Amino acid sequence: MTTYRKLGRSGLHLFPIGLGSMQFGWSADEATSQQIMDRYYAAGGNFIDTADIYTTWTAGNPGGVSEEIIGRWMKARGNRDDIVIATKVRGAMGERGAEGRKSIHQREGLSRRWIIKACEDSLRRLQTDHIDLYQAHAIDNQTPIEETLSAFTELVQRGYVRYIGCSNYSAWRLMQALWTSDRKGLESFVSIQPEYSLLTPTRANFERELQRVCVEYGIGVIPWSPLGGGMLTGKYKRGQPLPESVRADENAARRFSDRNFDVVETLETVAQRHDAKPAQVALAWLLSTPAMTAPIIGANSVAQLDDLLGTVNLTLSEDDITEINKASDWERARTELEF
Template identity: 80%
Template sequence: MTPYRQLGRSGLHLFPLGLGTMQFGWTADEATSFALMDAYAGAGGNFLDTADIYTTWIPGNPGGVSEEIIGRWLKARGNRDDMVIATKVRGPMGGVDHHQGRSTIHQREGLSRRWILKACEDSLRRLQVDHIDLYQAHWIDAATPIEETLAAFTELVRRGYVRYIGCSNYSAWRLMQALWTGDRRGLESFVSIQPEYSLLSPTRANFERELSRVCVEYGLGVIPWSPLGGGMLTGKYRRGQPLPDSVRAGENAARRFGDQNFDTVETLVSVAERHGAVPAQVALAWLLAQPAVTAPIIGANSVEQLQDLLGTVTLTLDPADLEEISRVSDWERARTELER
């Protein structure tokens, strides 16, 4: 039986891999999205991560589409109590207000009290649930005092609309500011952070330099996004080989190309071959062995892709494997080599 992992010091216990849903209504239609959630739940998965803005940057997608698909799936399957539902607030959502018979379009976003309370109500409606298990600040809002943001989150918890709060894409000093403010003011504190974290350079360094220590010291759970580096760590991008034809190929992938990252991919391939696994499973298993990491968030466009990734939960890397992977991707090594 797959052991579930406590999210920081909260009362939430998660499957070791979260299912990211940014692709729902984008690269995965509703039928495919349902099939992915069915396969994930069937494997014991219980952690669905979404955001209100998914996926506003796609033409014809007004945002909220991923939440709506999840809501219809939860209602159809009748399994709300089996799932941990996480969503986020902060990004711009277009909308129409009707005032004195006139329609005016305005942008709605941020981490103000006004917007957080409204956005939460909208997410609850789209998800067709009476509470959100983990409500996260998607990224900082420098225009709003952190006291106001935490007070609004605290009100949602006291109303019963939200169980726990978390953040995403916060720097170490911003996270410390939030933790200190919550403690000083008697407000709800973040129980988790969702950072970009993978074996790739410079992503690994960006998290491990400061954020990792904060999370370990203050007991925050870590639920990394892009744990496979946009597909780089699956092994589909190899040194000296042409790019595959995919949505993520091109400049988005090429910016991750570099000798150290290619060395890391080659090491993952080698370790995977020894274990009868695939490189993506090895990359995820390494993350799961890191301090404070609870559940990397994976994404898939097909059940076949998802099944490959779910194989991670039965993969055990030995200390020598972990050391080999850590050494080749070590950011201190990269800095030393650059200084020579």
């Protein structure tokens, strides 16, 4: 039986694998997206993560498409109370370039004006009266943290939002926010969504400082790109050309290094011992790390999702974890570079 994990110090309990929705309306059409959510829900999944800007980088998409697809799915299934919905605010909404940079600036950021407007819009698209976890998508250097947290607090007081979190914050930015909440009596972040995987330097970027803050202050961790943009699935091979894929482009190649391919090959070795997939091993390793709640995965098909859901039945041994840690040890990598 699957054990649901408490998100930090909040009252939310999440399935150990979160379902990301950046691909909804992009690399997965609406029918496929609904099939993916059906399969996730049937497996016991209850945590769906989205953002208002998904996916403004595609032609003709002003944002909000992923939220709309999720909203229609929940309404059709009548399962809103079973789902923990997480969405985000910060990025620029609207088709870029059509109205000029000035108008874009009026529809982004973490000001009180934009947060409240963006939240109301997300509620409408999601066809719900509340958001379970509302997250600052990234830092906004133009807005004081007090204003941002005050706006989030107002949303909680209105009943629009249950809990607040952040994404892509550095350790000192997270500490600044926690300190401000404590000093001003404002709602406090219960979670963070960082990029975190076994790859170098991604692992080091999280573990160097941020992980310790999360452990010390009870912040739940729900990382994005836990499979390193697909590299940790094993689909990219050392010395071989990129496979044909919507997302297999120059962004994948930036992760290619001998050290990262060593990690992938170690995952393949461990996976063989468990009759599992490398991606499952990578996710199971994450679930063994301090403060981890639920890695957020994406899937373009039900078959792809099924492979990743197998993670919940995989338990790594201490020897497995030691072997994986050795291959991805960023402290040792730094020492080697110094010499």
